Amino acid sequence: MESSQRRLNTLSRHLESAPTYASEVRPGHTECPVTHHDYKNVYPRLLDNRPVRVLVTGAAGNIAYAIAFAVARGELFGPQVRVALHLLDIAPMADALKGVTMELDDCAFPLLAEVVATTDVKTAFTNVDVALLVGAFPRQKGMERKDLLKKNCAIFEEQGKALDQYASRDVKVVVVGNPANTNAAIAMANAPSIPKKNFSALTRLDHNRAQSQVAKRLGVPVQNVQNVVIWGNHSSTQYPDVNLAYVEDFPAKGIKTPVRPALNDEKWVQGEFISTVQQRGAAVIQARKLSSAASAANAVLNHMQDWLQGTPSGKIVSMAVASDGSYGIPADVMYSFPVTCASGDWKIVQGLKLDEFSRKKLDATLQELQEEKTEAFSFLKK
Numbered sequence: 001m002e003s004s005q006r007r008l009n010t011l012s013r014h015l016e017s018a019p020t021y022a023s024e025v026r027p028g029h030t031e032c033p034v035t036h037h038d039y040k041n042v043y044p045r046l047l048d049n050r051p052v053r054v055l056v057t058g059a060a061g062n063i064a065y066a067i068a069f070a071v072a073r074g075e076l077f078g079p080q081v082r083v084a085l086h087l088l089d090i091a092p093m094a095d096a097l098k099g100v101t102m103e104l105d106d107c108a109f110p111l112l113a114e115v116v117a118t119t120d121v122k123t124a125f126t127n128v129d130v131a132l133l134v135g136a137f138p139r140q141k142g143m144e145r146k147d148l149l150k151k152n153c154a155i156f157e158e159q160g161k162a163l164d165q166y167a168s169r170d171v172k173v174v175v176v177g178n179p180a181n182t183n184a185a186i187a188m189a190n191a192p193s194i195p196k197k198n199f200s201a202l203t204r205l206d207h208n209r210a211q212s213q214v215a216k217r218l219g220v221p222v223q224n225v226q227n228v229v230i231w232g233n234h235s236s237t238q239y240p241d242v243n244l245a246y247v248e249d250f251p252a253k254g255i256k257t258p259v260r261p262a263l264n265d266e267k268w269v270q271g272e273f274i275s276t277v278q279q280r281g282a283a284v285i286q287a288r289k290l291s292s293a294a295s296a297a298n299a300v301l302n303h304m305q306d307w308l309q310g311t312p313s314g315k316i317v318s319m320a321v322a323s324d325g326s327y328g329i330p331a332d333v334m335y336s337f338p339v340t341c342a343s344g345d346w347k348i349v350q351g352l353k354l355d356e357f358s359r360k361k362l363d364a365t366l367q368e369l370q371e372e373k374t375e376a377f378s379f380l381k382k
């Protein structure tokens with residue numbers, strides 16, 4: 001009895017002197033540029049220590065498998081904000097979803113406050129602050145494009161309504177599931193109570209691919225290349241554009257050079273560069289026999305981090321957002337633009353001069369988007 005009391009005393013002394021990591025950066029984690037206080041402005045519920053709720057749909061799939069763990073690790077909100085993960089997939093994937101939840105448990109992530117793994121749309125969407133809409137109906141052998149569009153319309157109509165009814169009023173949405181732009185337009189149209197500026201579709205993977213292709217061509221570190229732009233649809237009609245891009249420390253340290261003269265190869269810029277970026281997804285599938293997953297998850301995190309935390313001064317990124325009429329793109333078309341972000345909002349970069357080549361490319365991808373949108377909206381329940 002006496003010895004067990006002694007052991008308890010020793011243990012409590014040990015606990016008192018043990019380091020605590022509750023309010024500081026944990027070893028091995030880099031400090032997030034955003035403080036907990038900043039997020040308390042964006043998400044007041046953090047004031048009473050409630051977690052930020054992040055929905056990932058298609059949660060038993062490949063991309064979500066990479067996203068969920070990164071979010072739980074703190075890669076979206078930094079190392080001081082607790083998150084609750086809402087994971088949605090369809091009923092046939094319930095067992096796989098259970099497996100993902102088990103693995104999340106087994107990671108013992110200190111920031112992961114809760115996992116809501118479900119096949120019920122209402123449960124999944126209730127009170128979510130961020131919605132990463134990854135799940136979509138995949139194209140199956142022999143399936144007509146029209147039928148694929150119809151299937152996905154039904155999914156994003158239902159999910160738009162669920163956002164409207166159950167999500168947090170300031171939910172921020174990014175659609176990844178293809179056709180991403182049109183799916184986002186459908187979700188937005190079905191969620192009239194959520195501001196249009198809270199909807200987006202992912203073109204950041206295309207943006208990152210373009211940045212990487214330019215860096216490789218110039219033989220410079222990828223972070224030295226900035227401000228490439230993806231215009232239009234996340235499809236093979238997208239227009240990867242280097243007119244705004246520059247390269248740092250080129251041709252010598254301290255010199256910043258526009259990418260176009262740095263490359264000095266118009267044929268590549270207007271030909272192989274564009275087609276390589278447009279076809280990169282297909283090239284990955286051909287090589288890997290699976291579609292891009294880790295790079296897509298990384299792009300989702302980049303997209304949301306920039307949107308939530310703001311883009312550094314002078315940095316431009318690509319996001320598909322509802323057009324406000326900029327560059328002659330009709331209002332509400334979900335179109336990828338050059339944007340900057342601050343205080344949780346994106347802004348389309350204005351005043352860019354478009355040459356004839358660019359104008360044609362912008363119009364071609366617009367035409368595809370408008371046709372897709374018209375067809376998709378004809379499937380919506382009246």
Ligand code: NAX
Nearest residue numbers: 058060061062063089090135136176177178180202205296
């Ligand atoms: P997976 O097939 O691995 O996973 C998709 C998951 O979504 C499956 O588990 C499926 O059951 C689920 N799902 C289907 N309908 C659902 C619904 N109504 N509600 C919830 N979940 C549902 O695909 P993955 O590789 O993860 O890709 C997901 C989507 O991202 C695909 O549509 C894909 O085409 C698209 N992509 C978009 C990219 C972009 O940049 N915008 C790039 C990567 C990717 O190709």
